Amino acid sequence: MNTATTYFSTKSFESLTPSELYAIIQLRNEVFVVEQNCVFQDADNKDQESLHLMYWSNNELVAYCRLLPPGLAYDEKSIGRVVSSPKYRNTGAGRLLITKAIDLIHQEYGEGPIRIGAQCYLIQFYGSFGFIEEGEMYLEDGIEHIEMVRP
Template sequence: MNTATSYFSLKPFELLTPFELYAMLQLRNEVFVVEQNCVFQDADNKDQKSIHLMFWENNELIAYCRLLPPGLAYNEMSIGRVVSSPKYRKTGAGRRLIAEAIQLIHQQFGEGPIRIGAQCYLIKFYASFGFIEEGEMYLEDGIEHIEMVRP
């Protein structure tokens, strides 16, 4: 019998608890800095104006992203800092996170296109949610990215 308790939590920056903020930064650092061997400034002053979507299982943060209002990263609303815990990959956690993020970003900021900066190896993943490649591949912190838009 599976007794795991999983749930989503959505909060603006100012309502994050210290525990939630630490878990969010720890997961982002584990994947973006350590696993991807990428030295970059994660604290980019966009967290304070974003809404944070956290996917928890038994009080462990297993996936996370932030929802950015139009005009913060792009002219369109955006989903960023998408990350899944390495321990929970291939479990569907990332799919559940993005499906929830798409629904919630429209609830928060209204209808309209969503623009993301996707790592190129995830193009097919995002395309399965209706995102379409736009523009040319670019390097961000040494990793190939491409902008994608969900009309």
């Protein structure tokens, strides 16, 4: 990936342009609904209160996640809807996204623990950022998940 053409953008829901919102919805649908063959209600009324972290290459959305304030999904602040474009997998984009997300979530919502609901196949990935498994595996929309906390 040519780093000269890649950049991060973080916006509140209200400040997303229609094109940015469309790119986010399109990527979330491509991966969560089509690729993972999972029918679920993606529009969960949490986007409006979240910050949206986008990683772009030119005008193409490479990776995305949302940063949720404490009390919205969990008592702790949270990172959710983490997704990388299949086209950019194994390029390090996901690692860059999570590194940036951790920095930003602390800037926006203060220090302290971050809780996520991780798909079980990503336990090692999130573990490499200091997230620790907590609780038991559970099924969410037919996919195995586990809560993880980064103290």
